[in-house]
Amino acid sequence: MLDTRLVIILILFIMIDNQHLINLDNAALQSLKLPEFLVKDLKIDILRLDKIHPVISGNKWFKLKYYLQDARKKQFNTVLTFGGAWSNHIIATAYISKCFNFHAIGVIRGERPLKLSYTLLDAIDHGMTLEFINRGLYSRKNDDSFKKILEEKFGHVYFIPEGGAGIPGIKGSREILNVTETEGYSHIMCCIGTGTMYAGLVNSSLPEQEVIGIPVLKGIKFFPEQITEPPQKKDNCKIIYDYHFGGYAKKTGELIQFMNNFYLQTGIPTDFVYTGKLIFALSDLVSKNYFPAGSKILAIHSGGLQGNGSLPEGTLLF
Numbered sequence: 001m002l003d004t005r006l007v008i009i010l011i012l013f014i015m016i017d018n019q020h021l022i023n024l025d026n027a028a029l030q031s032l033k034l035p036e037f038l039v040k041d042l043k044i045d046i047l048r049l050d051k052i053h054p055v056i057s058g059n060k061w062f063k064l065k066y067y068l069q070d071a072r073k074k075q076f077n078t079v080l081t082f083g084g085a086w087s088n089h090i091i092a093t094a095y096i097s098k099c100f101n102f103h104a105i106g107v108i109r110g111e112r113p114l115k116l117s118y119t120l121l122d123a124i125d126h127g128m129t130l131e132f133i134n135r136g137l138y139s140r141k142n143d144d145s146f147k148k149i150l151e152e153k154f155g156h157v158y159f160i161p162e163g164g165a166g167i168p169g170i171k172g173s174r175e176i177l178n179v180t181e182t183e184g185y186s187h188i189m190c191c192i193g194t195g196t197m198y199a200g201l202v203n204s205s206l207p208e209q210e211v212i213g214i215p216v217l218k219g220i221k222f223f224p225e226q227i228t229e230p231p232q233k234k235d236n237c238k239i240i241y242d243y244h245f246g247g248y249a250k251k252t253g254e255l256i257q258f259m260n261n262f263y264l265q266t267g268i269p270t271d272f273v274y275t276g277k278l279i280f281a282l283s284d285l286v287s288k289n290y291f292p293a294g295s296k297i298l299a300i301h302s303g304g305l306q307g308n309g310s311l312p313e314g315t316l317l318f
């Protein structure tokens with residue numbers, strides 16, 4: 001009898017504690033007071049979602065929360081998701097699952113390497129089971145036949161799509177603009193992987209706000225094919241395809257140098273897969289006079305800094 005009560009109290013305690021898992025107060029706005037912006041009468045703020053949590057940083061908390069809620073409601077004990085060796089989504093899922101007492105399985109693209117990435121080692125530390133799948137099979141990750149094979153191996157699992165792409169991910173991403181006062185901005189900018197965050201921002205922005213997305217992949221067109229739930233019809237959403245730097249996780253010396261300079265000027269670290277490309281785009285668009293004088297721009301720092309661990313040591317100053 002006493003035991004049951006104790007367990008209930010413990011469970012309540014864990015649930016309450018989870019409320020403090022993410023500290024949204026840390027997502028402070030940082031104003032960029034750089035002369036090249038001020039001279040054009042632009043107010044540019046960065047929403048530092050990279051600071052909300054050391055592991056589940058950036059947009060991943062927003063993208064994952066409704067999946068886990070759904071998994072809990074449907075009484076799953078195990079979640080399964082997909083990603084590459086340096087995936088921010090994989091490490092975030094591993095950590096979040098541990099906090100909410102789910103077992104997590106990460107299906108990883110490619111053969112198991114001799115030396116695992118930091119990301120995967122950390123994921124294992126957080127209790128994730130890894131399953132390496134060759135690239136051919138991995139490309140079928142959304143097929144029912146492949147899911148069947150995974151279910152035969154792992155049993156009854158709750159599937160979270162790669163990158164958290166899907167309606168629960170969009171729903172969570174809508175909440176990004178609630179983190180702080182965002183009504184006064186004329187432009188909102190973010191980078192695009194699957195486009196889930198972008199769709200959420202488009203859905204939750206005001207009609208007069210222009211939402212600019214910067215894809216970090218090459219040769220992929222977004223909307224309507226990429227995202228299951230099309231955003232509300234909105235005329236002023238814009239996707240600019242010029243800043244992928246050769247493709248996903250590709251980089252150039254120019255990008256790395258830009259990230260280092262930006263860090264020296266502002267103290268803001270970026271990652272070379274996502275946010276470095278976003279801030280580069282922002283800066284380039286400013287220099288090309290894309291934004292009319294008086295614009296107020298909010299750029300979303302969507303986190304992902306752990307991915308820089310794949311770079312040779314000394315590449316970045318931070």
Ligand SMILES: *Cc1c(COP(=O)(O)O)cnc(C)c1O
Pocket residue numbers: 058059088089163191192193194195196197198271274275302303304305
């Ligand atoms: C995962 C991730 C993204 C991509 O978000 P999508 O919703 O897939 O477009 C962007 N930035 C960072 C830092 C990420 O980790």
